[in-house]
Structure formats: C-alpha cells, structure tokens
Amino acid sequence: MELATLFYLVAAVYALTWASRRFSYAEQCLEGLPTVGGPSLPFFSFFGAIHFLARANKLINDGYRKYKGGCFKIAQFNRWLVFVTDPVLNEELRKAPEDQMSSPAALHQYVQGLYTMGFGLDGMLHYIDVLRDQLLRHVNPSPAMLYDEMSASFQDILPQSDDWKPIPALSSSLKLILRMSNRAFVGAPLCSEPEYLDAVMDFMNSVFKGAVIYNCLPAFLRPLLARWLDLVNPCLDRAVRLLTPHYQARVAEHAAAGAHWPGAADDLLACLVASDVRDVRELARIMLVVNLAAVHTTSQSLTAVLYLLASRPDWQAALRAEAEAALGAGAGAAYDRDALARLRMLDSFIQESLRFNGMGALASTKLALKDFALSSGLVIPKGTLVSGPLRAMHLDDENYPDGASFQPWRFVRPEGEGAPRQSFATTSPTYLPFGHGKTACPGRFFAALELKMATAFLLLNYDIKLEGDATEVPPPSWFITARVPNYKANVLVRRREQTA
Numbered sequence: 453m454e455l456a457t458l459f460y461l462v463a464a465v466y467a468l469t470w471a472s473r474r475f476s477y478a479e480q481c482l483e484g485l486p487t488v489g490g491p492s493l494p495f496f497s498f499f500g501a502i503h504f505l506a507r508a509n510k511l512i513n514d515g516y517r518k519y520k521g522g523c524f525k526i527a528q529f530n531r532w533l534v535f536v537t538d539p540v541l542n543e544e545l546r547k548a549p550e551d552q553m554s555s556p557a558a559l560h561q562y563v564q565g566l567y568t569m570g571f572g573l574d575g576m577l578h579y580i581d582v583l584r585d586q587l588l589r590h591v592n593p594s595p596a597m598l599y600d601e602m603s604a605s606f607q608d609i610l611p612q613s614d615d616w617k618p619i620p621a622l623s624s625s626l627k628l629i630l631r632m633s634n635r636a637f638v639g640a641p642l643c644s645e646p647e648y649l650d651a652v653m654d655f656m657n658s659v660f661k662g663a664v665i666y667n668c669l670p671a672f673l674r675p676l677l678a679r680w681l682d683l684v685n686p687c688l689d690r691a692v693r694l695l696t697p698h699y700q701a702r703v704a705e706h707a708a709a710g711a712h713w714p715g716a717a718d719d720l721l722a723c724l725v726a727s728d729v730r731d732v733r734e735l736a737r738i739m740l741v742v743n744l745a746a747v748h749t750t751s752q753s754l755t756a757v758l759y760l761l762a763s764r765p766d767w768q769a770a771l772r773a774e775a776e777a778a779l780g781a782g783a784g785a786a787y788d789r790d791a792l793a794r795l796r797m798l799d800s801f802i803q804e805s806l807r808f809n810g811m812g813a814l815a816s817t818k819l820a821l822k823d824f825a826l827s828s829g830l831v832i833p834k835g836t837l838v839s840g841p842l843r844a845m846h847l848d849d850e851n852y853p854d855g856a857s858f859q860p861w862r863f864v865r866p867e868g869e870g871a872p873r874q875s876f877a878t879t880s881p882t883y884l885p886f887g888h889g890k891t892a893c894p895g896r897f898f899a900a901l902e903l904k905m906a907t908a909f910l911l912l913n914y915d916i917k918l919e920g921d922a923t924e925v926p927p928p929s930w931f932i933t934a935r936v937p938n939y940k941a942n943v944l945v946r947r948r949e950q951t952a
C-alpha cells in the first residue's frame with residue numbers, strides 16, 4: 453500500500469472516531485468547559501491535538517493565564533485532557549477514591565502498559581500497591597551501602613585527573629543513578645553487573661519507544677501489532693535469568709536467619725523475599741517497573757542540578773563550605789542521615805531546581821475510571837484525563853515571588869529547636885514535582901537521599917564548569933509535555949586536591 457493511501461486511511465479512521473465521540477455522553481459533559489489550543493468542533497479538535505503535540509507547554513500556560521482559578525480542556529487524539537487550577541477542586545481530585553480517579557491508570561494508558569509491560573490495569577494497580585507499601589514501609593537502604601556503590605560508580609564515570617575533562621552530563625547521571633538505585637533494589641553484586649543493567653535499560657527504552665508506537669495507532673490495530681512485536685518477554689526473560697541465582701541466595705539467607713534476618717530491609721529484593729514473594733518472574737516484573745519509575749526521574753533531576761552548579765562557581769563554593777562543615781572534607785567525609793539533614797542550603801538548591809526545572813508541564817495526571825462530579829458541578833466523564841498545570845503553577849509569582857527566576861536559597865528555613873526538618877521531598881499543593889496527597893511519589897525520600905549524596909560527593913571531590921566557561925545552563929528539550937535537561941551537553945570536571 454502506498455504511503456499516501458495509508459495516511460488517508462488513518463486520517464479517515466481518526467475522523468470517524470472523532471465524529472462518533474462528539475455525540476457521546478462524555479463529550480456532552482465537557483461541552484461548557486473552555487477549550488484551549490484549537491476548536492472543540494467535531495473532527496476539527498483533531499487539529500487542537502496536533503497543536504498540543506507541537507506546543508504543549510505554551511498551550512497549558514495560555515490556559516492557566518486565561519482560566520486560573522477554574523478549569524479548561526485541551527484536545528488529545530482520543531480524549532480530552534482537563535486542567536484543574538482551583539485549589540479546592542484539586543483537593544477533591546486528590547481525595548477521590550482510586551477506583552474513580554486513578555494515577556496508575558493514567559500512567560498505564562500513557563505507556564500503553566498492556567503492550568509495553570505485558571499487564572493490564574489490574575496488574576498495574578497491583579504493582580503500584582506493592583511498591584508503595586515496600587518503599588514507604590520496608591525498604592531502608594543505609595547511606596553507607598549507597599556510598600559504597602556511589603563511590604565505585606563515580607570511579608568509573610569521572611576522570612581521575614587534576615585537569616579539566618569533559619563528561620556527558622545526562623548519560624553520566626543516568627549511569628550513576630542506575631547503579632545506586634539498583635543497589636537499593638537488588639543489592640550487590642547484581643546492581644553493577646553490566647548485563648543486568650543492560651537488561652533494565654533495554655526494558656525502559658522499549659517501554660518508551662513502544663508507548664510512542666502504540667499511542668500513534670488506532671486502538672483496534674494495537675492487538676494486531678502485538679501479535680508479532682513482542683516488546684515484553686525478551687526483556688523479562690533476561691531479567692528472570694539474571695535475577696534467579698540472587699533470588700535463590702536471598703531465600704536461603706532468609707531461611708537460615710528466620711524472623712530476625714538482619715538484611716531484610718537492605719534492598720527491595722530482600723524485602724520482597726521477607727514478605728514471602730516466591731515467584732521470580734513476578735519479582736523481575738517488580739524490579740523492571742520500579743526502575744521505570746525511579747531512574748530517569750532521578751537522573752534527570754541530578755543533571756539539572758549539575759548544570760546549575762557548573763554555571764556558577766560561587767554557588768559551588770557556598771554549598772561546598774556547608775558540605776565540609778556537615779560531612780567533613782574530601783574522601784574522609786561521613787555521609788550519614790543526620791549529617792545529610794544538616795545540608796539545608798543544598799536541600800534548598802535541589803528543591804529550587806525541582807521547582808524551576810521540574811520534569812515537565814503536567815502534575816499528577818489521573819484517568820477517570822468512572823464519572824466523577826466536582827463540587828463546582830463539573831462532571832469529569834469516564835475515560836477523561838485530568839491534570840494540574842505543574843510548570844505554570846511553579847513559575848506563578850503568586851505561589852513563588854519572582855517565580856521565573858532561580859533563587860538557590862529560596863527554601864532555606866531557620867534552624868533551631870522546634871524548627872521542622874527541612875526536606876525537598878515534602879510536598880504541598882503548590883510544590884508538585886513528586887505530586888501531592890495519597891498518591892505522591894513513594895520513592896521521593898530515597899530519591900532525596902541519592903540526590904543529596906551524589907551532589908555532596910561531587911562538591912567535595914570535584915570542581916565543575918560548563919564548556920567554554922559558559923554561565924548559561926544549556927537549554928532543555930521538550931518532548932510534548934516532558935521537559936528533559938540538555939542531553940547533548942558536557943560538563944567539565946577536575947579533581948580537587950584533597951581527594952584521597
């Protein structure tokens with residue numbers, strides 16, 4: 453079939469889908485809601501969806517400016533995306549029962565989980581439940597163990613040289629965070645085995661690529677493609693093969709130690725074995741899913757921090773002085789939880805970077821699994837996506853004075869008796885990098901530990917600058933609603949004298 457014929461066929465299928473949906477109940481519910489980015493007429497809203505692909509962040513900002521305090525909608529190819537900016541309505545959405553408004557369901561749709569991860573919505577809800585429970589209540593990796601992994605991987609990533617050397621910022625952060633995170637997920641030595649790390653990376657890449665392919669196809673073609681394009685089992689089979697001996701060793705350790713197994717909270721694998729998970733394929737799935745949630749989010753956040761630090765030697769000097777006072781100098785520094793908690797300027801710096809850079813334009817996207825009525829009278833119909841305009845809210849002067857400027861010490865809070873412990877992992881209705889409420893990211897405390905340790909290590913052991921002594925952070929890239937720190941730029945690093 454010629455390309456042009458295929459194009460007309462796909463366009464006709466979309467047109468029919470839109471025309472039929474126009475008269476559906478869901479469309480009627482949202483009839484009165486202002487539309488941003490294009491017309492809401494039958495078929496023509498297809499152009500709004502194309503507009504959104506090209507300029508998502510701008511459309512969302514336009515909507516926020518025009519309808520702040522209310523709601524608006526933007527067309528997607530097969531549904532509406534509703535934005536809620538009223539804090540009271542947002543609170544109602546956060547408190548909504550999960551069988552009505554669901555974040556895992558939105559994620560499952562977004563990555564086309566049935567075809568890219570091999571399980572339906574029930575599976576997704578199950579794995580998220582397991583992870584929430586394990587990450588918030590059981591897994592407790594020690595900073596000493598993470599330090600061990602971090603220093604070994606920095607040894608591989610960073611040049612051991614007293615001259616300035618370039619390193620690719622994003623891919624180096626990814627390598628580091630992949631190893632540190634997997635130390636907390638599967639433990640040593642598996643966390644640093646190249647074949648295992650390759651299997652994890654292949655899985656993540658195949659989910660992201662698969663999501664693009666499957667989202668471009670009309671729903672009825674997806675199962676047909678899945679018959680000959682198996683994205684899931686090759687990755688899963690590899691992970692199972694590599695995980696099995698480590699799983700068996702943990703089961704044996706657990707059996708020998710009984711109820712008082714000292715390693716039970718060291719990593720996620722041990723926690724799951726201690727909670728009697730005995731299906732290694734199930735364990736492999738959990739490990740792949742947790743990597744998907746943890747690794748790119750944390751490594752991109754670290755890259756954004758690195759670029760900012762590299763752009764300003766004075767910020768490095770201030771944060772280094774704080775780190776030396778709290779942890780000790782260079783290779784002799786002690787990275788324990790109490791000392792890390794004293795890094796209040798660093799905490800503020802990372803929080804400001806998460807506010808200012810963020811991960812994109814959307815906050816806490818949920819899919820309506822049933823009709824959901826808000827107190828304003830608006831009914832969010834089943835099948836609709838609902839989100840908050842994260843970036844617009846983070847840069848709004850009413851939420852953060854001079855919100856469009858990066859102010860590294862914006863969040864430093866006074867120390868002293870009775871002062872709350874400062875942590876950038878604490879969420880609020882206007883600070884949303886980790887979401888807020890009962891579905892807020894359950895890995896945020898672990899992410900905070902990794903980000904603080906890695907940044908403090910770099911400050912204590914290395915000088916950092918941008919290529920050409922630039923003082924402007926390299927521009928980020930936008931992939932529809934996702935904002936990714938520049939993936940091509942290098943930072944220059946030079947070992948500091950006191951390193952052992």
Ligand code: HEM
Nearest residue numbers: 555583745746749750753816885886887888891893895899
């Ligand atoms: C800086 C790093 C990270 C950022 C910015 C981030 C951000 C987020 C956000 C925005 C959500 C959705 C929250 C919502 O729907 O309200 C989320 C969910 C989640 N995150 Fe993270 N995350 C990070 C690191 C991690 C890490 C390290 C882990 C695991 C150790 C993790 C595990 C999860 C899981 C399992 C969910 C799903 C929770 C649910 O739907 O209930 N994340 N994360």
